Amino acid sequence: xxxxxxxxxxxxxxxxxxxxxYTQADLDVWSEVMVRSFAACxxxxxxxxxxxxxxxxFTGGLGAHYGAEMLGATVIPxxxxxxxxxxxxxxxxxxxxxxxxxxxxxxxxxxxxETKTDFSKLRVGVFGAEPWSEAMxxxxxxxxxxxxxxxxxxxxxxxxxxxxxxAQQHGLHIFEDHFYPEIxxxxxxxxLPDGAEGELVLTTLSKQAMPMIRYRTRDITAIMAxxxxxxxxxxxxxxxxxxxxxxxxxxxxxxxxxxxxxxxLRVEGTLPHYQIVLTRDKGLDQIEVKVEVTPEVFSDxxxxxxxxxxxxxxxxxxxxxxxxxxxxxxxxxxxRSEGKARRVTDxxxx
Amino acid sequence: xxxxQLSLFLENRPGQLRAPxxxxxxxxxxxxxxxxxxxxxxxxxxxxxxxxARAKDVLEAEGMIVSVTEVVPIQVDNRPGGLxxxxxxxxxxxxxxxxxxxxxxRATPDKAAIIFRFEDADRALEALKAAxxxxxxxxxxxxx
Ligand SMILES: [Zn+2]
Numbered sequence: 297x298x299x300x301x302x303x304x305x306x307x308x309x310x311x312x313x314x315x316x317x318y319t320q321a322d323l324d325v326w327s328e329v330m331v332r333s334f335a336a337c338x339x340x341x342x343x344x345x346x347x348x349x350x351x352x353x354f355t356g357g358l359g360a361h362y363g364a365e366m367l368g369a370t371v372i373p374x375x376x377x378x379x380x381x382x383x384x385x386x387x388x389x390x391x392x393x394x395x396x397x398x399x400x401x402x403x404x405x406x407x408x409x410e411t412k413t414d415f416s417k418l419r420v421g422v423f424g425a426e427p428w429s430e431a432m433x434x435x436x437x438x439x440x441x442x443x444x445x446x447x448x449x450x451x452x453x454x455x456x457x458x459x460x461x462x463a464q465q466h467g468l469h470i471f472e473d474h475f476y477p478e479i480x481x482x483x484x485x486x487x488l489p490d491g492a493e494g495e496l497v498l499t500t501l502s503k504q505a506m507p508m509i510r511y512r513t514r515d516i517t518a519i520m521a522x523x524x525x526x527x528x529x530x531x532x533x534x535x536x537x538x539x540x541x542x543x544x545x546x547x548x549x550x551x552x553x554x555x556x557x558x559x560x561l562r563v564e565g566t567l568p569h570y571q572i573v574l575t576r577d578k579g580l581d582q583i584e585v586k587v588e589v590t591p592e593v594f595s596d597x598x599x600x601x602x603x604x605x606x607x608x609x610x611x612x613x614x615x616x617x618x619x620x621x622x623x624x625x626x627x628x629x630x631x632r633s634e635g636k637a638r639r640v641t642d643x644x645x646x
Numbered sequence: 647x648x649x650x651q652l653s654l655f656l657e658n659r660p661g662q663l664r665a666p667x668x669x670x671x672x673x674x675x676x677x678x679x680x681x682x683x684x685x686x687x688x689x690x691x692x693x694x695x696x697x698x699a700r701a702k703d704v705l706e707a708e709g710m711i712v713s714v715t716e717v718v719p720i721q722v723d724n725r726p727g728g729l730x731x732x733x734x735x736x737x738x739x740x741x742x743x744x745x746x747x748x749x750x751x752r753a754t755p756d757k758a759a760i761i762f763r764f765e766d767a768d769r770a771l772e773a774l775k776a777a778x779x780x781x782x783x784x785x786x787x788x789x790x
Contacts (some may be wrong), residue, residue, distance in 0.1 A: 354732075460694075582725065582782075588656045589711055590711070591711050591713070594653075594655050594711045594713050595713070596651075596653035596692065596713050596715045598683055598685060598690060598692060598745060601688065602685065607689075623687060624655075624657075624687065624688050625657050626655060626657050626662070626710070626711075627655075627709055627710070627711055628709040629657065
C-alpha cells in the first residue's frame with residue numbers, strides 16, 4: 297500500500313463502485329497519455345484549457361488536469377456544474393479548449409447563445425465519459441465552430457487517455473504501447489480479427505498498482521489497423537456507439553438496470569415490470585423510470601400512491617446519485633420482449 | 647351497512663377510461679355510481695356495482711388492477727344544511743373522511759345518498775349509528 301499514491305473510484309461495470317489505485321509511475325503514464333491526447337487534438341503550450349470534468353473520485357477531472365499541466369497549457373480547474381460561472385470564465389480568460397461531456401457542452405452552448413457569451417477563442421473540445429454520435433459531433437461543430445474530439449478511457453484501465461481522435465476525426469488511436477487492445481466475440485470470448493466488430497478488451501502493459509489482463513470493457517467497436525493519414529502508427533478503434541450489456545452512461549455516470557431493480561425491490565418487496573426511458577432536454581439527460589403498478593402496492597388512496605412514487609424516486613436516486621422521475625403505469629402496459637429484456641429505451645439521439 | 651366499492655388504477659392518458667367501462671358493459675354489468683380521482687400522472691376510478699366480485703373478475707381478466715374497499719352509504723336530507731348535519735355527526739364522532747361522493751342512482755327525490763370512505767369502516771359504522779345517522783343498506787341503494 298505504501299507504493300500507492302492515489303485512489304480513485306468509478307461506478308464500475310457491475311453497478312458497485314470500483315476503487316482503482318495508482319503508483320507514482322502509473323500517474324506518470326496517465327499524464328503522458330493525456331499529454332499525447334491533448335497534442336492529438338492540436339493543443340499545446342499557450343492554450344488555455346478549461347477542465348469541466350468533475351474533480352474528485354471520478355478520474356476525469358484530475359486525469360485531464362495533470363495531462364494539461366504537463367502539456368504546458370494553462371489549466372482552469374473549474375470542475376463540473378455552475379453553467380453561469382463556466383461561461384464567465386470562458387469569456388474572461390479567452391479559453392481555447394474545453395474538457396467536459398458532450399451533452400454538457402451542448403447545454404453550455406445553448407446557455408452561451410442565450411446570454412450572448414463570447415467564446416470566439418474556443419477552438420477545441422475534448423469530449424468523453426459518455427457515448428456520442430457523429431450526428432452530435434456535426435451539430436456541435438456546426439453550432440459552435442470548434443473541433444470536437446472524442447476521448448476514450450475507463451477508470452479500470454487508467455481513466456481518460458486510453459484513446460483519442462486525431463485531427464482526422466476518424467477512429468480513436470489507442471495508446472497501445474500502454475494499453476493493448478483486442479476485439480472478442482462477447483458471447484464466445486474468441487478473439488476476432490482486425491476490422492471485425494466485437495467487444496473491446498484491454499490489457500495494461502505498464503500498470504503497476506492494478507494491472508489488467510484482458511479487461512472486458514463491454515464496449516462494442518472494431519480495430520482499424522490501416523495506417524492513419526495523421527502519420528501515427530498506433531492502431532485505431534471505431535467510435536463506440538453501444539455496449540454489450542444494458543449499461544448506460546447518464547450525465548457521465550454509469551447506470552445499470554440492476555441498480556434500479558435493487559431500488560425497486562427495496563421499496564416494493566417484489567420486482568415489478570419497469571422500463572428506463574432516457575431523454576435529453578436542453579442538452580441534459582433526463583431519466584424516467586416507468587413502473588407497473590402491482591396488486592400488492594395498489595392503493596385506492598391517491599396520497600398512498602404518490603407516497604410510493606416518491607419513495608421509489610428516493611430509493612433510485614440514492615443508488616444512482618442522479619435525479620429520476622418515477623411514473624406509475626398500468627399493469628401489462630410496458631413492452632415485453634422475448635429473450636433478454638430491453639430495460640432501457642434511449643431517446644437521447646446520441 | 648358497509649358497501650363494497652371497486653377501485654381501478656388508470657394512467658392519465660387518452661383512452662384509458664374506455665377499456666374498463668367497455669369490459670363491464672360487455673359483461674352486462676351496470677355501474678351504479680362512479681367517481682374519478684386524478685393527479686397529473688394517474689387516476690383512480692372508484693365505482694359501485696351490484697355484484698362487485700363478478701366485476702372484479704371481469705376486469706382482472708383484462709389484466710387490470712382492482713382493489714376492493716369498504717365504504718359506508720349514508721342517507722342525507724336533500725335540503726340546504728342536510729350534508730352539514732351529517733358531517734357534524736362525523737366530526738363529533740372523531741372520524742376522518744378519506745373521500746366522499748354522491749350515489750348517482752338514488753331512489754327517492756327528497757333523500758340523497760352519499761358514499762363515505764372512512765379509514766376504519768367498522769368503527770365509523772358503529773359511531774354513526776350511535777349518533778343517529780341513517781346508514782343505507784345495499785337493498786335500499788340497489789332498488790331501482
Ligand atoms: Zn490519426
